[in-house]
Amino acid sequence: MSARTILVLNSKGGCGKTTIATNLAAYYAQQGRAVCLADFDPQRSSLQWLEARSPDRPKIEGAAAFDGGFRLPRTADVVIMDAPAAIHGADLTALVRRAQTILIPVLPSATDMRAAARCVHALLTVGKVARHQTRLATIANRVPPGSTIQGAVETVLNSVHLPYQSVQSQIYRPLERFLARLRIPFVATLNDSPSYALADAQGLGVYELRDSRSVWDWVPWRPLVDWLDSRRSLPRAV
Numbered sequence: 001m002s003a004r005t006i007l008v009l010n011s012k013g014g015c016g017k018t019t020i021a022t023n024l025a026a027y028y029a030q031q032g033r034a035v036c037l038a039d040f041d042p043q044r045s046s047l048q049w050l051e052a053r054s055p056d057r058p059k060i061e062g063a064a065a066f067d068g069g070f071r072l073p074r075t076a077d078v079v080i081m082d083a084p085a086a087i088h089g090a091d092l093t094a095l096v097r098r099a100q101t102i103l104i105p106v107l108p109s110a111t112d113m114r115a116a117a118r119c120v121h122a123l124l125t126v127g128k129v130a131r132h133q134t135r136l137a138t139i140a141n142r143v144p145p146g147s148t149i150q151g152a153v154e155t156v157l158n159s160v161h162l163p164y165q166s167v168q169s170q171i172y173r174p175l176e177r178f179l180a181r182l183r184i185p186f187v188a189t190l191n192d193s194p195s196y197a198l199a200d201a202q203g204l205g206v207y208e209l210r211d212s213r214s215v216w217d218w219v220p221w222r223p224l225v226d227w228l229d230s231r232r233s234l235p236r237a238v
């Protein structure tokens, strides 16, 4: 059977591509899957994360894919691909060709949201995406923890017909509407948390830290990994 291929991509820098790629790689390795982490960024952030990882932890195979000539390893069950920032044109098309699923992290700012919309537009010009042979999803990243509580308040108040919009809703709503028209889901909202820097320094995922804060930080990953395990994240059969 061929490997499950997941690409983390956004041409905007610093939105969390490497963080999401490394955390997913660590999660799948913990689940006993044979994971390949392919770093397409010459900055090598994913590979540096892997170099910091203890050999006692579940193994992840690294690949310096930015050198060109990357081939999907036959032995891998899951291939996580970390894209560089500012990717477009032929490079974007070549990268997209390899992926069943593309995850687009988006930071909660108007600038980042506009950049995400541009990135989605660019992706839709790639034939494979337009033909639904690759599935897209967005992830809200680095959302202040207070917004999560406000989100819960919003749900409760709206359920008793008291209209209220949390800050998070106000920020993400325009992008949500745009994505809804294109039927692209928002699959997770990840907290802004110091756990990510802590895990990053040790070559770990927050899933592996197992302290009380990181257990809490892992909670919003559940809908993401459930979506990735479902058929909804897979391309339409051709």
Ligand SMILES: Nc1ncnc2c1ncn2[C@@H]1O[C@H](COP(=O)(O)OP(=O)(O)OP(=O)(O)O)[C@@H](O)[C@H]1O
Pocket: 012, 013, 014, 015, 016, 017, 018, 019, 020, 041, 045, 083, 084, 085, 141, 142, 143, 190, 191, 192, 193, 194, 196, 197, 200
């Ligand atoms: N949810 C989060 N909470 C706190 N810090 C985060 C979170 N996500 C990412 N970061 C931090 O933000 C910084 C940028 O993240 P990351 O390197 O993953 O972005 P990137 O999109 O890969 O950047 P680049 O475009 O340069 O490759 C890092 O220092 C990372 O630890």
Ligand SMILES: [Mg+2]
Pocket: 017, 018, 019, 041, 045, 082, 083
């Ligand atoms: Mg990166």
